[in-house]
Amino acid sequence: MSAVNLAATQILGNLGSIGYGLAAIGPGVGIGIIFGNGTQALARQPEAAGLIRANQILGFAFCEALALIGLVMPFVYPTS
Amino acid sequence: MSAVNLAATQILGNLGSIGYGLAAIGPGVGIGIIFGNGTQALARQPEAAGLIRANQILGFAFCEALALIGLVMPFVYPTS
Amino acid sequence: MSAVNLAATQILGNLGSIGYGLAAIGPGVGIGIIFGNGTQALARQPEAAGLIRANQILGFAFCEALALIGLVMPFVYPTS
Amino acid sequence: MSAVNLAATQILGNLGSIGYGLAAIGPGVGIGIIFGNGTQALARQPEAAGLIRANQILGFAFCEALALIGLVMPFVYPTS
Amino acid sequence: MSAVNLAATQILGNLGSIGYGLAAIGPGVGIGIIFGNGTQALARQPEAAGLIRANQILGFAFCEALALIGLVMPFVYPTS
Numbered sequence: 001m002s003a004v005n006l007a008a009t010q011i012l013g014n015l016g017s018i019g020y021g022l023a024a025i026g027p028g029v030g031i032g033i034i035f036g037n038g039t040q041a042l043a044r045q046p047e048a049a050g051l052i053r054a055n056q057i058l059g060f061a062f063c064e065a066l067a068l069i070g071l072v073m074p075f076v077y078p079t080s
Numbered sequence: 081m082s083a084v085n086l087a088a089t090q091i092l093g094n095l096g097s098i099g100y101g102l103a104a105i106g107p108g109v110g111i112g113i114i115f116g117n118g119t120q121a122l123a124r125q126p127e128a129a130g131l132i133r134a135n136q137i138l139g140f141a142f143c144e145a146l147a148l149i150g151l152v153m154p155f156v157y158p159t160s
Numbered sequence: 161m162s163a164v165n166l167a168a169t170q171i172l173g174n175l176g177s178i179g180y181g182l183a184a185i186g187p188g189v190g191i192g193i194i195f196g197n198g199t200q201a202l203a204r205q206p207e208a209a210g211l212i213r214a215n216q217i218l219g220f221a222f223c224e225a226l227a228l229i230g231l232v233m234p235f236v237y238p239t240s
Numbered sequence: 241m242s243a244v245n246l247a248a249t250q251i252l253g254n255l256g257s258i259g260y261g262l263a264a265i266g267p268g269v270g271i272g273i274i275f276g277n278g279t280q281a282l283a284r285q286p287e288a289a290g291l292i293r294a295n296q297i298l299g300f301a302f303c304e305a306l307a308l309i310g311l312v313m314p315f316v317y318p319t320s
Numbered sequence: 321m322s323a324v325n326l327a328a329t330q331i332l333g334n335l336g337s338i339g340y341g342l343a344a345i346g347p348g349v350g351i352g353i354i355f356g357n358g359t360q361a362l363a364r365q366p367e368a369a370g371l372i373r374a375n376q377i378l379g380f381a382f383c384e385a386l387a388l389i390g391l392v393m394p395f396v397y398p399t400s
Contacts, residue, residue: 011095012159015331021102022341026348028106079332091175092239101182108186171255172319181262188266251335252399261342268346 016074023070027063034059096154103150107143114139176234183230187223194219256314263310267303274299336394343390347383354379 038056042049118136122129198216202209278296282289358376362369 010159013095013157015333025106026345030352032110077333079330090239093175093237105186112190170319173255173317185266192270250399253335253397265346272350 014074019074020067020070023073024067027067030063031060034063094154099154100147100150104147107147110143111140114143174234179234180227180230183233184227187227190223191220194223254314259314260307260310263313264307267307270303271300274303334394339394340387340390343393344387347387350383351380354383 034056038052041052045052114136118132121132125132194216198212201212205212274296278292281292285292354376358372361372365372
């Protein structure tokens with residue numbers, strides 16, 4: 001039995017694109033949870049708006065950092 | 081030791097299909113969350129129906145845009 | 161530098177299996193959300209059982225359709 | 241233009257490992273939802289402990305079965 | 321019909337990286353659920369802070385163990 005393989009595969013890209021895409025899933029959901037719950041909190045206690053906003057920005061910064069690290073790591077990991 | 085590889089792989093397709101499929105996961109869940117919570121909001125305050133509907137459509141447009149961008153990007157990214 | 165590749169890969173299958181598996185994730189979670197919330201709704205207003213059941217079946221049909229479409233599409237997409 | 245491919249790929253494994261891993265995601269989350277909500281239910285009505293526990297075990301068995309099926313199927317699917 | 325394959329694939333890495341990455345998804349979400357609900361619990365009953373913290377640490381240890389097992393398993397699984 002012989003096999004003939006007529007491959008015409010044309011794939012172009014960098015695994016870093018997939019890596020950053022995966023790294024952005026979690027922070028995307030997480031920042032949504034932070035600001036969604038923050039909006040509910042604003043509706044419950046509008047007079048605590050300053051406190052709520054500061055806490056949201058704190059959590060946003062921690063979440064966002066994870067995605068930004070995923071942005072730069074493909075340049076850091078060795079590829080050869 | 082010698083290896084004989086009798087490959088009969090027949091895979092046909094474009095990575096753009098997978099890309100759009102992945103891009104549609106998030107907006108699909110997100111629009112569901114928007115209209116699900118919107119329906120609960122309608123049941124809680126039926127007199128705010130106009131406000132609720134307008135807010136839902138605003139969020140829907142932002143979510144939907146992410147999937148539509150995923151629809152057109154496979155034509156934009158270079159493939160050769 | 162020379163490379164010797166002693167491959168003994170034995171993979172057998174159809175990408176349609178993966179496609180249906182992915183297509184069944186969303187409807188599986190979605191039908192669970194429908195009937196889980198429906199059960200809570202029954203406990204809150206048992207006298208609305210007929211209305212709740214009809215609404216559940218409506219949502220179930222829409223969810224299930226997505227998985228069934230994923231079931232038949234591997235026969236529809238061209239493979240050669 | 242000529243291409244030289246110096247592959248030194250060393251991948252060893254069975255797709256069944258990935259299959260069982262994927263099959264364990266859903267039941268793992270599902271059993272967590274069952275017992276998490278069951279614990280909340282116990283705190284709300286401690287005198288219904290027997291009923292709650294029986295219902296939890298029923299749902300646990302249905303969830304667990306899905307993972308166990310994923311455990312044995314790699315032996316069932318033909319590989320040659 | 322003849323096929324010419326001009327491959328210039330340059331992929332470098334270990335599947336253990338993907339394995340640990342997948343193993344860290346669940347515990348990451350799980351520890352977030354534990355401490356998120358723990359923070360809500362603290363706001364509801366601040367006098368139970370010791371009990372809440374101890375329970376959080378217990379759940380954290382169980383969750384974290386899953387990720388740490390995923391950290392060491394790539395060294396354990398045979399690769400040749």
